[in-house]
Amino acid sequence: MTSSQDTTRSRWGNAPSTTLARIVAPGLSAALAVVCLAVPVRAVVLAAPGSVAEHPAVASVGNQDYGAQVDDAVARVQDSIVRLRETIHQNPELGNREFETAELVADHLRALGFDDVRTGVAHTGVVGILRGGRPGPVVAVRADMDALPVTEDTPYAFKSTVRTTYLGQEVGVSHACGHDIHVAVQLGVASVLASMRDELPGTVKFIFQPAEEGPPPGEDGGARMMVAEGVLADPAPSAIFGLHSFADLEVGTVGFSVGPALAAVDHFKIRVVGKQSHGAAPHLSVDPVVMAAQAVGAFQTIRSRNLSPLEPSVVTVGIIRGGTRFNIIPGAVEMEGTVRTYNPEVRDAVERRMGEILAGITAAGGGAYELDYDRGTPATINDPALAARMLPTLRRVLGDDNVLDLAPTMGGEDFAYFANEVPGFFFRLGQVKPGGVSGGHHTPDFQADNSAVPVGIRTMTNLLLDYLKAERPAS
Ligand SMILES: [Zn+2]
Numbered sequence: 001m002t003s004s005q006d007t008t009r010s011r012w013g014n015a016p017s018t019t020l021a022r023i024v025a026p027g028l029s030a031a032l033a034v035v036c037l038a039v040p041v042r043a044v045v046l047a048a049p050g051s052v053a054e055h056p057a058v059a060s061v062g063n064q065d066y067g068a069q070v071d072d073a074v075a076r077v078q079d080s081i082v083r084l085r086e087t088i089h090q091n092p093e094l095g096n097r098e099f100e101t102a103e104l105v106a107d108h109l110r111a112l113g114f115d116d117v118r119t120g121v122a123h124t125g126v127v128g129i130l131r132g133g134r135p136g137p138v139v140a141v142r143a144d145m146d147a148l149p150v151t152e153d154t155p156y157a158f159k160s161t162v163r164t165t166y167l168g169q170e171v172g173v174s175h176a177c178g179h180d181i182h183v184a185v186q187l188g189v190a191s192v193l194a195s196m197r198d199e200l201p202g203t204v205k206f207i208f209q210p211a212e213e214g215p216p217p218g219e220d221g222g223a224r225m226m227v228a229e230g231v232l233a234d235p236a237p238s239a240i241f242g243l244h245s246f247a248d249l250e251v252g253t254v255g256f257s258v259g260p261a262l263a264a265v266d267h268f269k270i271r272v273v274g275k276q277s278h279g280a281a282p283h284l285s286v287d288p289v290v291m292a293a294q295a296v297g298a299f300q301t302i303r304s305r306n307l308s309p310l311e312p313s314v315v316t317v318g319i320i321r322g323g324t325r326f327n328i329i330p331g332a333v334e335m336e337g338t339v340r341t342y343n344p345e346v347r348d349a350v351e352r353r354m355g356e357i358l359a360g361i362t363a364a365g366g367g368a369y370e371l372d373y374d375r376g377t378p379a380t381i382n383d384p385a386l387a388a389r390m391l392p393t394l395r396r397v398l399g400d401d402n403v404l405d406l407a408p409t410m411g412g413e414d415f416a417y418f419a420n421e422v423p424g425f426f427f428r429l430g431q432v433k434p435g436g437v438s439g440g441h442h443t444p445d446f447q448a449d450n451s452a453v454p455v456g457i458r459t460m461t462n463l464l465l466d467y468l469k470a471e472r473p474a475s
């Protein structure tokens, strides 16, 4: 699927509401599939003030080959890239509907003289290839492009006023997870590396991904579909990098986790079936409300009694739906929820125990059940060897105190599909203006400051260059 041809770049600079008609409600399963970074790491203490901007000398220390050159290039492009960020922010598009965002991306890459710009990848994805002037390996970098059905409530002059109908309700659409920052940073990295391409020792594959939050019901999409379409071939990268803006970190800081970083995300639907009766005659019913309530409680014993206390896991029932009137025992109750794990054996055990618990409780109660357990994004694992190689780069670029070792979270990221194929390194980019505030991810007052953009460009560019330089063949 490619972008609509009636879209023009000029619309991007105009009223943000012009995208409204082309944003299609993706439906319930997308809402339920929302995975990325859903759990903030509140335990992390924000770094002391001392943003990168306050320590310009740090940039050129360590790698005299290109540290200063990168800084100069970032300084040249950052204003225009921040304007692009504001444009993307004002024109958010839901998953698999990133038509105008993709067009902006493709136009930018073509204008930079990229060797190859592929559009329509996994519906609305864009892949750009930048071949350097020197021999070297291929490395990939990925940004996600989709927005969320969240009504923005921020003081930004460029805040989104886009609205759409979503699940039958009129809601706002906004970049409440910061994917606009990701796109802008990656466009900036493209600009900086394109300006240095003669000295670039290898090839960089820029992946702009749709639908990280989950595709609309009945559609495929996201990283899994990009991989299935061969995005990691022709040319095949030997590593992939990604970042996520993070509402718990100040601008100028980044966070990382070596090894397990983000959890596997599963989605279950349950139907507990009983027999309807008058509320005053429970002996004539098979009460699904009682059975469902018992099941919710018993599910918590999976974590506390079936699994090692040292193995992370979450079983959350997020929806219980049943009944029509206070004095009627309903015939069935539906539940939905999510399971988060890291260890594949734990994942298997949770699914198996949910079935056993439902079978036991409904057998005892005289009812029946249906369990639809859908395995979603796998756990995101930062390749330990790659992480060990790249951490010195983060520390050199940002300063030791601004690189934070974070605990893994039970949020998820479909970057995992890429990192399952090639070694991956994924880090969190501080987004809160020092002294400022941000609401949590996926909330109306989520705020990612523009000043995060140049920090992200600088950090990611140095990571890619250091990786390519270390991997290039001896000459
Ligand atoms: Zn998200």
Ligand SMILES: [Zn+2]
Pocket: 036, 037, 177, 178, 179, 212, 244
């Ligand atoms: Zn996200």
